[in-house]
Amino acid sequence: MRRKASPFSLVTLGVGTFLLVLAPLLAWYVEPRAAVNPIDIDTTAVYTGTGSVFDVEEVRTVPDQRITITQRVRGNVADSERSGKAAVWDVTTSVDTDKSLPAADPHDALDFTPHRWVNDRRTNRPVHCCGEKPYIQGEAYLKFPFDVQRRDYRWWDNTLGKTVTLRFQGVKKIRGYEGYRFTGTVPATRNGTRLVPGAIVDQPERPQVVAEEWYANHGIELVVDQATGRVLFARTGPRQTLRAPGGKKDAAVLLDSRKIQFTADTQKFAVDQAKKDSGQLRLVGRTLPVGAGVLGFVLAAVGAVLVARGRPRPESSASSASFESSQGPLTL
Structure with a gap:
């Protein structure tokens, strides 16, 4: 059959x-x-540490102050969708001491900086559109690209207004979760000007002076999730000073800290999200x-x-022969 x-x-x-x-x-x-950057992001990272800050009420630099940096990132969904392939993120960074916390108005902070980062959702590269401010460059800012490699990256430093080369330094565990470690420093660099009373920059005979703003960083350390590029741990050592026009040395210290880093809660949130x-x-x-x-x-x-x-199988010759013999000879 x-x-x-x-x-x-x-x-x-x-x-x-x-x-x-x-x-x-x-x-x-x-x-x-x-593997794309989200457009509906809404996260807050908090850094804490100690250092010196300029007290505008006392008109002097006060040491050993507790410093809190709060960075909030919110995605603008409407602008992101209009852009086509970019994620539009509005970022606010505030620097506070215990004196200004909690602040009803973030503008009361020691420093408050709003800006907008527009990035390619797949490559993480800056996209220059949609009201981007400032003109951000480099390969990474707030996060690294997906599939982080064991190499150096150009990280955007918003205070400096330029990129900083962060060098790969191996792996490090944060709350038991392994990430890639990158470090870098920033030498003292002029990054702007500010109108201040002359007395602040050792020129008491002048009521106001357009002082030079200088920025340095004792050390930047980032530990990053290899798959997603999410920053699991961040440490920074900012130093912001004022100099008289053309001055060769710092006349006033606005902010100076060797180590301000993610709080334990921020680390836990970052690690949990990276795992997920x-x-x-x-x-x-x-x-x-x-x-x-x-x-x-x-x-x-x-x-x-x-x-x-x-599949159907062809009938064998033996079967055919048997069939013929069983019929016998045909007779009329």
Whole structure:
């Protein structure tokens, strides 16, 4: 008798073939499109440390002050969607001492800086549109690109107004979670001017002076999640000073701290989010493709064998001969 391929064998072969096609699609098409910067971001990072700050009421630099830096990042969804492929992030950074915290108005802070960063959602590179301010450059700012490499990166320093080269320094664990460590420093660099009373910059005979603003950084340390580029830990050592016009040395210290870093709560939030996001990328980019590929190969092989066994077979010569002999000779 002739056998037909069973529905089960055909379904098995079909499912296996589908999974074999799905596996590379997940790895090469879905995963890259999942690795994009969000447009609806709303996060707050808090840094704390101690250092010297200029007290405008006492008109002098006061040492050993507790310093809090609060950085809030909010995505502008409407502007992001209008841009096509960019994420538009509005960023506010405030620097406070205990005297100005809690502040009903952020403008009462020691320093308050609003700006807008527009980035390519896939590459993390700056996109110069949508009211970007200032003109940001470099490869990384607030976060690194996805799939961070073991190399140096150009990090945008908003206080400096330029990029800083951060060098790869190996790996480091934050709350038990491993990330890539990058470090860098900033030498004393003029970064602007400010109108101040002459007495502040050792020129008491002049009521007001356009003083030079200088900025340096004792040390920047960032620990970054390799898969997502999220900053797990950040430490900075800013020094901001004033000099008289053309002066060769600092006349007043506005802010000076060797170490201001993420609080424990900010570190925990960053690590938890990195685990979640990198896990999702790993699921789509590796776990599911490998699983689909292996299962698809097995099912396709089993289905092919079952289909082959169920195909019609030609009748053998022995069967034909037997049939003829059983009939006997034909007579009229």
